[in-house]
Amino acid sequence: MRKWGSMAKHTKRYDVLIIGGGNAGLCAAISARRTGASVLVLEAAPKFYRGGNTRHTRNMRCAHDAATDTLTGPYSEDEFFEDLLRVTEGNTDSDLARHMIAQSKSVLPWIGEQGVRFQPSLGGTLSLGRTNSFFLGGGRAMLNALYLTAEELGVEVEYDAEVIALEINGNIFTAATFEKAGQIYNVCAGSLVTAAGGFEANIDWLKEGWGEIAENFLIRGTPYNKGTILKMLIDHGVETVGDPTQCHAVAIDARAPKFDGGIITRLDCVVFGIVVNRHCQRFYDEGEEIWPKRYAIWGRLVAQQPDQIAYIVFDAPSLERFMPSLYPPISASTIGALATELGLEPAALEATVTEFNALVQPGTFDSSLLDDCRTEGLSPPKSHWAQRIETAPFYAYPVRPGITFTYLGTKVDREARMIMRDGKPAENMFAAGEIMAGNILGSGYAAGIGMTIGSVFGRIAGTQAAEACA
Numbered sequence: 001m002r003k004w005g006s007m008a009k010h011t012k013r014y015d016v017l018i019i020g021g022g023n024a025g026l027c028a029a030i031s032a033r034r035t036g037a038s039v040l041v042l043e044a045a046p047k048f049y050r051g052g053n054t055r056h057t058r059n060m061r062c063a064h065d066a067a068t069d070t071l072t073g074p075y076s077e078d079e080f081f082e083d084l085l086r087v088t089e090g091n092t093d094s095d096l097a098r099h100m101i102a103q104s105k106s107v108l109p110w111i112g113e114q115g116v117r118f119q120p121s122l123g124g125t126l127s128l129g130r131t132n133s134f135f136l137g138g139g140r141a142m143l144n145a146l147y148l149t150a151e152e153l154g155v156e157v158e159y160d161a162e163v164i165a166l167e168i169n170g171n172i173f174t175a176a177t178f179e180k181a182g183q184i185y186n187v188c189a190g191s192l193v194t195a196a197g198g199f200e201a202n203i204d205w206l207k208e209g210w211g212e213i214a215e216n217f218l219i220r221g222t223p224y225n226k227g228t229i230l231k232m233l234i235d236h237g238v239e240t241v242g243d244p245t246q247c248h249a250v251a252i253d254a255r256a257p258k259f260d261g262g263i264i265t266r267l268d269c270v271v272f273g274i275v276v277n278r279h280c281q282r283f284y285d286e287g288e289e290i291w292p293k294r295y296a297i298w299g300r301l302v303a304q305q306p307d308q309i310a311y312i313v314f315d316a317p318s319l320e321r322f323m324p325s326l327y328p329p330i331s332a333s334t335i336g337a338l339a340t341e342l343g344l345e346p347a348a349l350e351a352t353v354t355e356f357n358a359l360v361q362p363g364t365f366d367s368s369l370l371d372d373c374r375t376e377g378l379s380p381p382k383s384h385w386a387q388r389i390e391t392a393p394f395y396a397y398p399v400r401p402g403i404t405f406t407y408l409g410t411k412v413d414r415e416a417r418m419i420m421r422d423g424k425p426a427e428n429m430f431a432a433g434e435i436m437a438g439n440i441l442g443s444g445y446a447a448g449i450g451m452t453i454g455s456v457f458g459r460i461a462g463t464q465a466a467e468a469c470a
Helices: 023-034 052-056 077-088 094-113 138-153 203-216 228-235 291-303 335-342 346-359 433-439 449-468
Strands: 014-019 039-042 059-061 132-135 156-158 162-169 172-180 183-194 247-253 274-277 310-315 330-332 394-406 417-419 425-431
Touching: 014 023, 014 449, 023 039, 023 138, 023 183, 023 433, 023 449, 039 183, 052 138, 052 449, 059 094, 059 449, 077 094, 077 291, 094 449, 132 138, 138 156, 162 228, 172 425, 183 228, 183 449, 203 394, 247 291, 274 346, 291 394, 310 335, 330 335, 335 346, 335 394, 394 433, 425 433, 425 449, 433 449
Parallel strands: 014 039, 014 183, 039 156, 183 425
Antiparallel strands: 059 132, 162 172, 172 183, 247 394, 274 310, 310 394, 330 394, 417 425
């Protein structure tokens, strides 16, 4: 039990308090500090694990008018918006989405000005050379650059600092209580930015929406994103947005750890084979769309299958068509033997593969576009990249739903200001990143957009928070 009587006042009052030390929180911290505001960042994780899911990212999607040293061509605001509408099926706040996309054009160079370096986009199945900027050294290098800039500007950071209470009177924030090394501290600030992520690491909360099947989910990112700040805000009257069952969920290797497996557990080979459930039945079109626009549907699809597990099956020619995986694929000399290795019924898998092969139509294979390699008369069809699975050795990966972040969050306006349940904006409370991503992502996902949401609304939140306490 915590000894509240031993609570100590933090030695300093800050202009801006930021909860969460990932991309969104650091963009907010840097923006606020550059206006002259004093800034404290509270990061619940130890220093080594700082940064939440940003540690596992690779790129961000921003609109831009022309090719650059690291981007192969222009990506207009309208095209970005059309891509967003396609993946969310229109389930987005169009005004906020348009605002974010417009702001992303200036955020891209701004991120570079904060010390983040980019590299030429990766090729292959990602097909992102024109739309997404890749961080040199990945998300951890990007994160380290932002921390270095923030610290050089005078931003203060407390690690292992878990916020356990917020003091909010009506729509005005006054102070936060956090625990560190067994001690309880109270810190006052003129404004608040919450950038503490979603609740994907809180399995009990996931089960409220998904039921018991959530026990079989794997959490791709940090085990520290438990949604405690979101719950506090809801309890204090902040309006929510989004569905608790909507999330960024991809199919990841079933052999991955329960938490923090990161991006290296993702598998990019769905388009090169077929996906079957434990009954050896296909259940969705593996060739529906270019991979970066539709890869994030597969976590939800697998979640709907028996025991929340599925298997990606392909043959020898496809083995080197996608990025290498963390765990080696399971292999066998025949489809029947492969089924045995997977614990599946050999005759059932052989029947599914035989039917698929018989209905594949001739075409010209090209993984970079929606080619004409398809099936005919098969349900569900494979619309593109359909190739017979007939050349030994045969391979498979077992996959489970990998949850990246959840979409239920705080409702915000263009200034990243939280909206209260009475419809009024908060006086001095702002949100950025995954905790408010549901305003943009009602469902679905497009590669790199999570970092866009964090960077854009982080910069906005930091600037507005500094102004709110001026």
